[in-house]
Amino acid sequence: MKSKQEFLGGYRRMVAIRRLEEKSAELYQQGKIGGFLHLYIGQEAVAVGMAAAITKRDHVITAYRDHGVAYSVGMPAKIILAEMLGKATGCSGGKGGSMHLVDPKLNFWGGHAIVGSHLPLAAGIATSLQYQKLDGVVVCMFGDGATNIGYFHEALNLSKVWKLPVVWLCENNSYGMGTAVDRASAVHSMCQKAEGYGMANACVDGMDLEAVYNGVSNAAAQARSGAGPFFLEVQTYRFRGHSMGDPERYRTAEEIKHWQDGDPITALRKAIVAKHKGTEAELDALDREVDDEVAAAVQFAEESPEPADAALWQHVYSESPNGRA
Amino acid sequence: MATLTVREALSQALWEEMEANSKIILLGEEIGVWGGTYAVTRGFHEHFGAERVRDTPISESAIVGAAIGAAMTGLRPVAELMTINFAFSAFDMIVNQAAKLHYMFNGQVNLPLIIRTPSGGGRQLGATHSQTPDAIFAHFPGLRVVAPATPRDSKGMLKQALRQNDPVLFIENATLYQQRGDVPDGDLTVPLDKSVMAREGKDVTLVTYSKMYYATMKAAEQLAVAGIQAEVIDLRCLRPLDMAPVVESVKKTNRAVVVEEGWMSYGVGAEVSARLHSECFDYLDAPVKRVAQSEVPLPYNQRLEQMALPDQEKIVRAAKEVLYV
Structure with missing residues (x-):
């Protein structure tokens, strides 16, 4: 990520995620999105920087805070919104919902809502790449909260023993739901946990697109080289609650304000003007493009049909037409 | 027609299918160098190599989770759990991941994976190692649960399981491995849905x-x-x-x-x-x-x-x- 064009592209994607999430919150409040909704606002630089640093040969898997990740790896906003609205045109025909976005064609394997459960799956995808001698890596994203569950330790250990091509990308946003890292984790540096497995690791600023890009580029290069897994801690912050039902009783307004002063989108805007000769007019034009894209996506999702009744019984099993058993 | 033990029948099924399909890999505790706790995979490590017959750490979630990830991305993994009592350590992986992903992702992801594990009591192993919890696993739509009795069915159903695309919990019984019975010569498959x-x-x-x-x-x-x-x-x-x-x-x-x-x-x-x-x-x-x-x-x-x-x-x-x- 060097050219002005690349930074403008990153800016556009980050703004698109921000607007998409703001719109999702609105649609949730209108009762058009059901279930839980976990917004990515504040963490945009992580997914966008990650996606810019990997190739089409690589694979991505993440947790339930997945809208921004799905958009970053190439899922159109309209498909994401349609899935959230439970429509037939969504990425899973409305059967997965907000927490389970997926598109195998993009090597994007979900969207997993049991905390930490996708870490062993990531090890398996990496096993598949290693066994088939494919030149790809798996980027597995998870929060700081997931480092306290057994899956994390089983998966990290296995990946190191088998020298699997995985980038373990820990989005440390300081809270597992409402419990702060220092109330939940015996060590406060996530990298220290990787040290326990003798794993190469680094920690970067997750509010800085370029820092994330460089961190993931380096991590992916090492994992691709056959040296085994790499652990990358990214320090970030979610500006909104854990989900839409968060009473926000566990952190102060000052703390939120402090992080919002370092808003990754504002910071990137300034950097583009200061370092890459971008103009406010160029950036404003991108903002307007994004507004149009999100408005069209909302329209598409709202106008899309509901899944047919028959969908209820489809895909329980792969080879039984009505799925009954 | 040959007279085989259940152990020989299972071993033949795996061996024949592995010879025919390089996508099949085995993973589990002590299945490689040791030759399998119940010796079903004796000789496999030497013949097929460590890449295909993968000894794992004592990490049941990682074993099943890695099998799921590998299955999602094109392999046909056979995960062996030393006993079904240890499947509780991987319960979430089996019922929340393996049984759900095909449906939740609307058929976009197939999970052609097999979890082989012996069930049953009667060997003075005490309460934790003697259970027959087969029915618990049969509660979950999306999972196939089979439990053959005879050498013929053991061979034919395992071969069939290795040629279809759904997750299969393949329940064996530790006291039946020495059980003898007639097994037809040649390529034998037995359906996974027929009493x-x-x-x-x-x-x-x-x-x-x-x-x-x-x-x-x-x-x-x-x-x-x-x-x-x-x-x-x-x-x-x-x-x-x-x-x-x-x-x-x-x-x-x-x-x-x-x-x-x-x-x-x-x-x-x-x-x-x-x-x-x-x-x-x-x-x-x-x-x-x-x-x-x-x-x-x-x-x-x-x-x-x-x-x-x-x-x-x-x-x-x-x-x-x-x-x-």
């Missing part, structure tokens, strides 16, 4: 599967001496459950006993009995009876353990009870 009549009779239907098949067949012989012609149905598959041969048989005999090694409450017998009552109530001349394990954690003491387990005598008694003789 079978194992012995013809007209007076009472005995429904069973896995290890209890043998005690039930002996009970049928004993009943024959007393002039009672018992028909025996071997379910072979718990999900999907094929009730057709059971219903057909009960329409003829008008009486049924369901025999399982696990506990009675919420078990296989409960399911089969409920379905008989709703599918052929008018044909029943007696309430369906269940023979199952006493509802205690299995004790170590040999005499006490045997008291708790179902056996030939208990089956004969139940059959006579439904015949009111």
Whole structure:
């Protein structure tokens, strides 16, 4: 990520995620999105920087805070919104919902809502790449909260023993739901946990697109080289609650304000003007493009049909037409 | 036709399919260098190599999770869990991931993976190592649960499982590995959704599967001496459950006993009995009876353990009870 064009592209994607999430919150409040909704606002630089640093040969898997990740790896906003609205045109025909976005064609394997459960799956995808001698890596994203569950330790250990091509990308946003890292984790540096497995690791600023890009580029290069897994801690912050039902009783307004002063989108805007000769007019034009894209996506999702009744019984099993058993 | 043990039949099935399909890999504890706790994979590590026959750490979640990830991305992994009692350590992976992802991702992801594991008690291993929790796993749509009894079915069903695209919990029984039986030569497959009549009779239907098949067949012989012609149905598959041969048989005999090694409450017998009552109530001349394990954690003491387990005598008694003789 060097050219002005690349930074403008990153800016556009980050703004698109921000607007998409703001719109999702609105649609949730209108009762058009059901279930839980976990917004990515504040963490945009992580997914966008990650996606810019990997190739089409690589694979991505993440947790339930997945809208921004799905958009970053190439899922159109309209498909994401349609899935959230439970429509037939969504990425899973409305059967997965907000927490389970997926598109195998993009090597994007979900969207997993049991905390930490996708870490062993990531090890398996990496096993598949290693066994088939494919030149790809798996980027597995998870929060700081997931480092306290057994899956994390089983998966990290296995990946190191088998020298699997995985980038373990820990989005440390300081809270597992409402419990702060220092109330939940015996060590406060996530990298220290990787040290326990003798794993190469680094920690970067997750509010800085370029820092994330460089961190993931380096991590992916090492994992691709056959040296085994790499652990990358990214320090970030979610500006909104854990989900839409968060009473926000566990952190102060000052703390939120402090992080919002370092808003990754504002910071990137300034950097583009200061370092890459971008103009406010160029950036404003991108903002307007994004507004149009999100408005069209909302329209598409709202106008899309509901899944047919028959969908209820489809895909329980792969080879039984009505799925009954 | 050859006479094989269940162990040899399973081993042949794996070997033949692995020779034919390089996408098949094995993973589990002690399956490689050791040769398998029950020696099913003896010689595999030497022949197929460490890349295909992968010894794992003692990490049941990672074993099943890695198998899921590998299956999602094109391999056909066979995960071995040393006993079904350890499957509880991987319960989330089996029921929340393997059983769900195909449906939740709307058929975009196939999970052609097999989890092989021995079930059952009777070997003085104490309460934690002696369970028969087969019915618990059969509760979950999306998972196929099979439990063959004979060498023929063991081979044919394992080969079939390796050629289809759904996750299969392949339940073996530790006391059956030395069981001998005829196995047809050549390529043998047996469906994963068909119960079978194992012995013809007209007076009472005995429904069973896995290890209890043998005690039930002996009970049928004993009943024959007393002039009672018992028909025996071997379910072979718990999900999907094929009730057709059971219903057909009960329409003829008008009486049924369901025999399982696990506990009675919420078990296989409960399911089969409920379905008989709703599918052929008018044909029943007696309430369906269940023979199952006493509802205690299995004790170590040999005499006490045997008291708790179902056996030939208990089956004969139940059959006579439904015949009111």
